[in-house]
Amino acid sequence: MGYDPNNPMEGRITDIGPRYYDEFLPPVIKANKGKWLYHEIPAPGILIHTSETGAKCYTVRVGAARLMSIEHIREMCDIADAHCEGYLRFTTRNNVEFMTDSEDSMKSLIEDLKSRGNKFPIGGTGACITNIVHTQGWVHCHTPATDASGPVKCVMDELFDYFGSMKLPAQLRVALACCLNMCGAVHASDIAILGIHRKPPMIDHGHITGVCELPLAIASCPLGAVKPAKVVVDGKEIKSVKVNAERCMYCGNCYTMCPAMPLADPDGDGIAILVGGKISNRISAPKFSKLVIPFLPNNPPRWPEVVEAIVNIVKVYAENANKYERLGEWAERIGWEKFFEKCNIPFTEKSIDDYRMAYETWHTTTQFKYTSATASYTD
């Protein structure tokens, strides 16, 4: 018996939640949960956890495109069936982990993974650039200012060497959100790739009646730029809205509330780069990512400007930061004025905050460093 559309409530099951995780733990994990003593990373992508029982869990971490077919998932299941007693897991950064309790199975697992072309790159551990967390982009979202899977692929292709190695000063987390709704929550990443709009919404007066609650659309604007307006459509006066373009910061919150206010645009949209965020409380407190490049164009299919900008920042960071120092910690130690100079990124007014509590980011001390940016004062 399956679903009966004529009798939809018959036999219905709801509110059962997820499956109990305990059913899905690999045997070595289940037997040693809560007993782990320490771990080692003998090679990039390989983790060995040692339990107080003496048991060891060998983990092989591989990268994956977050946008994934069921054929790919089935292939991973085949691998897990062959080497890992039929279990696997996914990480919070879209990597996949295959676990086993023996070194021999790990070796055959690695051999198997390597035999499958570039589908299962091994890495993503330690002082590396692991997989990029990202959003939907043009593949599935209605508000994006850029694609997600495409730029991620392009950036990871160029940073690939850092995925399978551990030669950076610390881990470097890259994230992409295709608009500032930030389903990808890129606001605390070492490098954030953020889709931004740059044009105020259009008003589709012909459709606004019926699809929008006008008071909600008006209230949605954090800067009060959306106002009620009367307009004439087909000779008839209707209630609509107008947008004060000077006040608009293109956040798109009005479009979320009102489908008759689209703002995406092929020329207006593009990518901003923010850097220096972190989530971990290790050494320093969590930090927000800061805007250093206000706009780069959407240039599909390979987004060369975005890739170049990110590779540059990664290289300068890798050459200059101390061991254990996250990108934001390094930038704060040397001073942001030095960050811009060292990375050869032109500073613009767009990096000066003018939103809420902007004053906290202004420099209220005579302690600063002279850089090329102050040359006109010092030369």
Add this chain to the structure above:
Amino acid sequence: MSKHDTPMLDELEKGPWPSFVTDLKRQAETKPECWDILGQLELSYEDKITHWKHGGIVGIFGYGGGVVGRYSDVPDRFPGVEHFHTVRVNQPSSKYYSTKFLRGICDLWEKYGSGMTNMHGSTGDMVLLGTRTENLEPLFWDLTHDLNQDIGGSGSNLRTPSCCLGQSRCEFACYDTQEICHTLTNHYQDELHRPAFPYKYKFKFSGCANDCVAAIARSDLAVIGTWKDDIRIDQAAVKEYMAGNYPANAGAHAGRDWGAFDIQKEVIDLCPTGCMSMEGDELKVDNSECTRCMHCINVMPRAMRPGKEQGATICMGAKAPILEGAQFATMIIPFVKIEKENEYEAVINVIESVWDWWMEHGKNRERVGEAMQRIGLANFLSIIGVEPLPQHIQEPRSNAYIFWREEEVPGGFERDIVEFRKRHAA
């Protein structure tokens, strides 16, 4: 649904990183609607703009979330993606799977959907990407009946909770993140499926301050593992690290020659509180000064361990920028025991003290972190019944615009201007 020319997307089949385009093409051999995903995406690459319409309210009967409606704005050219709704499937704690279960999900999605997924969505769900409205109820029937599995959250409800892998495979975890995540997800099924909140509300559970599930950045309620006694030190293992016999940071920096391990430079000098020192050949920690940042433990996992009296710190109010700007979660409860035995009563009490107030006083689409800002931290603490502590702030206020309650000021606020003028001419 036939194959489209995709010269731009074909460029994304090059390079060493796994290609989603190659994967889509592979899937299209058995699920031809994938040709239309590729076709519409190619059109977006040409036009530099999305071709998905705004929203669309679809769902499972009796649920107010878990399905996101999506329609193509060029359905005539790409009929395979005319309807392209997303189903969020509530992931099991820490995203461990048996292949049997995953194959069941794959079979379900072969039958009812496009064959494409996200493993996983940003909040943690398995995301099944692209199905038609008429498939939703049959899919839900099979999901619940055959796979004993429910969908996740969307909209103004409790979003699917998530956790790090916790004690399952991490020596740092200070409580069982998986168990509390699973238990509270089930405890709050009504809140998860039926939107009754001003806006979304997220729980995330991290086992330690490394915060691998980004709780402090992304959740309205962040439960982050910690301890209240002394860091455990194995002095013999410290010596092994100093002798270079154990790899620093478990080998995380092995790809570059950073020189010999230097405990002074790499651990003691980087400690944010300066609470560590060497006395002779013993490593000392002044635990009363320690802020439990995890650095020394990360660097020397065989020598340093969290204390034995473990629990969690609860922080509240993190969110991405929409609307008032991004916020990290603010530390509210310094330490709470995470106890399965009493069904996490202490955590539940904290959660519900916030919900009781927020559900009544939160504005439409106002995250709890924004509501906290609107009313002020001191008022928020008072509402949820938490005594203000110096640990709640980075520094005391530097202005003197203090709100006094009338009862705090002798004689109250009412005064007699006539009496005043008798002594003070205008």
